[in-house]
Amino acid sequence: MKQALDRIKEYGSRKPIDNFATTNLLNRFKNFTSTLVGRNITFQPSIRPKYAALNYAKLKYGGAPMYGQSYMILKEYVKDNCTFLHADSLTPSILNSHLAKQTHLYRLILNMNPLMLKIIDDVMNKTDMSHFTHLPGLSAVDYLEAQIHTEIKFNRDVKSICISRNELWNAEIETRKLVNQGKAFTVKSRQELEDIYNEFANKNGIELKIL
Structure with missing residues (x-):
């Protein structure tokens, strides 16, 4: 001692x-010491989570249409590198214990809005809801959010790109306004934009859908 x-x-x-x-x-x-101001020499931007939604009702404009009518469909195996929540992760009542994975999705069922659970049951029993742009009775943050903890590559992980025809129209209209204000130089027509998307999809082996 x-x-x-x-x-x-x-x-x-x-x-x-x-x-x-x-x-x-x-x-x-x-x-x-800092990832916020770019001082961490080991930090890789690709490790930041990417956010998605589970389109369990096969809605026309995707699982979270409040963020836009155009979206991508990722390949099934991407789910293996995801965590899931029963609502938007910025919802104040969300807790870490609510996070679910492929191996314990029961946490989604346990915490989700009861109406959402009923809709899932309806869909499983062959009720067609694909004509809805959003699910009736649910708020904007009542969707199943996925946090993707891996890099996403277009030529590997993306199955389809779905482009809203309405957003193609709006893109041309809004860009024309910017040109008239001197804030942009050129205007792409709807057809020109569609051709660009087609070329990109073909290059990366992705199915393109115009909604």
Whole structure:
């Protein structure tokens, strides 16, 4: 015991040979302390989660149409690298314990809006809801959110790109307004935009749907 105490005292009284330890600590602090201002030299932007929605009712404009009528359909295996929530993750009542994975999706059922659960049951019993643009009785944040914890590559992970015809029209109209205001130089017609999407889809082996 006495020998152990002597060693502790000896260790505590040691002085650094030089400032190597201090310099090393400062360098590590400089390189690794912040991901918010870009100082973490190991940070890769691709590790940030990507957000999606489960379109369980096969809605025309996707599972979260409040964010836009155009969307992508990812391949099935992407779900293996996802976590899921029964609502928008910015909802104040959301807890970490609500997160679900492919192996324990019961958490979605346990926490979701009862009306959403009824709609899922209706869909499983062959009720067609694909003509709806949003689900009746549910609020904008009542959707099944997916957080994707992997990089997404168009030529590997995307099955389909679905483009809203309404948004093609609006894109041309809004761009023309910007040209008239001197804030843009050219206007792409709806057909030109559709041709661009077609070329991109063909290049990456993706099915293109115009809704």
